[in-house]
Amino acid sequence: MFQQTKRLSGVATLNPAKRQTLRRAATVSALMLASIAAYLVATPAHSAAAVGQKAPEFTLTDTAGKTVNLSDFKGKHVVLEWSNPGCPYVRKHYGAANMQTLQKEAAGNGVVWLTVNSTEVDSSDYLEPAKLSSWMSGQKATPTATLMDPEGTVGRAYGARTTPHMYIVNPQGTLIYAGGIDSIASARASDIKTATNYVRQGLTEALAGKPLSAAATAPYGCSIKYKS
Numbered sequence: 440m441f442q443q444t445k446r447l448s449g450v451a452t453l454n455p456a457k458r459q460t461l462r463r464a465a466t467v468s469a470l471m472l473a474s475i476a477a478y479l480v481a482t483p484a485h486s487a488a489a490v491g492q493k494a495p496e497f498t499l500t501d502t503a504g505k506t507v508n509l510s511d512f513k514g515k516h517v518v519l520e521w522s523n524p525g526c527p528y529v530r531k532h533y534g535a536a537n538m539q540t541l542q543k544e545a546a547g548n549g550v551v552w553l554t555v556n557s558t559e560v561d562s563s564d565y566l567e568p569a570k571l572s573s574w575m576s577g578q579k580a581t582p583t584a585t586l587m588d589p590e591g592t593v594g595r596a597y598g599a600r601t602t603p604h605m606y607i608v609n610p611q612g613t614l615i616y617a618g619g620i621d622s623i624a625s626a627r628a629s630d631i632k633t634a635t636n637y638v639r640q641g642l643t644e645a646l647a648g649k650p651l652s653a654a655a656t657a658p659y660g661c662s663i664k665y666k667s
Contacts, residue, residue: 525564526661557594601660618656
């Protein structure tokens with residue numbers, strides 16, 4: 440009891456400058472904790488899907504109103520591409536026809552390509568299904584389907600963070616790749632030719648029955664505008 444009283448009186452007898460320093464430190468700590476808490480609440484969980492584990496099943500509607508299930512393509516390799524036409528990183532790969540070339544290569548090898556848009560409806564980047572379909576057609580894109588995920592349910596299930604964010608699912612339904620489209624994180628189209636294209640590399644290895652040399656890489660692009 441004596442020691443506790445002594446400690447309390449010691450705090451009380453601090454000179455004004457030290458008390459002010461302690462108050463400032465406490466305020467900064469509180470603000471930091473509040474910021475971290477807000478970030479955790481606002482940020483979707485990005486660790487749900489893991490390479491080597493079963494890819495999360497989903498059902499979404501495409502831009503034509505057709506219901507599409509991941510399980511519809513069991514027995515085939517599937518590429519998932521998170522996209523947002525308003526993102527300069529997406530425009531980089533579409534403007535240079537890099538994404539379209541990958542889509543055609545994939546289709547030629549019997550690979551399914553699903554483009555997913557998880558932009559919430561209140562975002563300025565949101566495009567209604569018809570407008571998104573029109574944009575894709577204007578880009579001469581040829582995915583198997585362009586899927587609407589305005590609630591962000593599928594994006595969160597896969598831990599998609601950016602546009603683009605790329606995934607490959609094998610015929611057994613296992614996630615075998617997750618990450619960036621390539622090795623140079625820039626919005627410059629001129630970097631495409633010197634970058635390692637992880638999606639092309641991964642598909643080539645997977646179709647040859649080989650393990651992927653880069654199964655998980657860092658995605659880059661614009662943050663996905665999830666519904667809060």
